[in-house]
Structures are given as C-alpha cells and as structure tokens.
Amino acid sequence: MDKKNALRAGALAAGTTLMMLLMSSPALALTRDDGDDPGTGLSVGATLGLYVLLPLALFAIITGLVMVLDKSKIRVVKPGTAKAKAKA
Numbered sequence: 001m002d003k004k005n006a007l008r009a010g011a012l013a014a015g016t017t018l019m020m021l022l023m024s025s026p027a028l029a030l031t032r033d034d035g036d037d038p039g040t041g042l043s044v045g046a047t048l049g050l051y052v053l054l055p056l057a058l059f060a061i062i063t064g065l066v067m068v069l070d071k072s073k074i075r076v077v078k079p080g081t082a083k084a085k086a087k088a
Contacts, residue, residue: 042050
C-alpha cells in the first residue's frame with residue numbers, strides 16, 4: 001500500500017511542477033514596463049565582491065566580535081581531558 005501512495009504523491013508533485021512551468025510565461029520578461037530604468041550592469045569582480053566577499057566579511061566580523069566580547073567565565077571541560085593532562 002505504501003508503494004501506491006508514494007507513486008501517487010510523486011505523480012502529483014510532478015504534475016503540479018509541470019503545470020507551474022507551463023503556466024509561467026518567460027516571454028513577458030523581454031518587454032519593458034513603463035518607468036523601467038535599469039542601471040548599468042555589475043562586473044564579475046563587483047558581483048563576487050557584493051554577493052560573496054561582503055557576506056563572508058560581515059560573518060567574520062560578527063563572529064570575531066562575539067568571541068572577543070564574550071564575558072562568560074564558565075568554561076565546559078570535557079570529561080577525561082583533565083585526567084589525560086594529569087597523566088602526561
């Protein structure tokens with residue numbers, strides 16, 4: 001019975017996806033709208049800097065600030081590490 005339900009769900013998902021693709025019309029993307037004023041395009045370097053390097057830099061800055069400004073004094077010691085250091 002599970003195989004029949006899985007087949008039915010797959011057919012429904014595939015049919016829905018196919019209908020969505022057929023109903024969307026990419027031909028209308030070529031016509032310009034009133035008031036449409038696109039700017040100049042971005043170069044490859046500007047695109048990579050804006051969408052790759054800038055988010056990575058922001059992530060690194062936020063991570064660094066959290067690590068530096070961490071005020072918690074509680075440090076979790078894993079079990080067994082204190083014994084290993086005492087034996088060495």
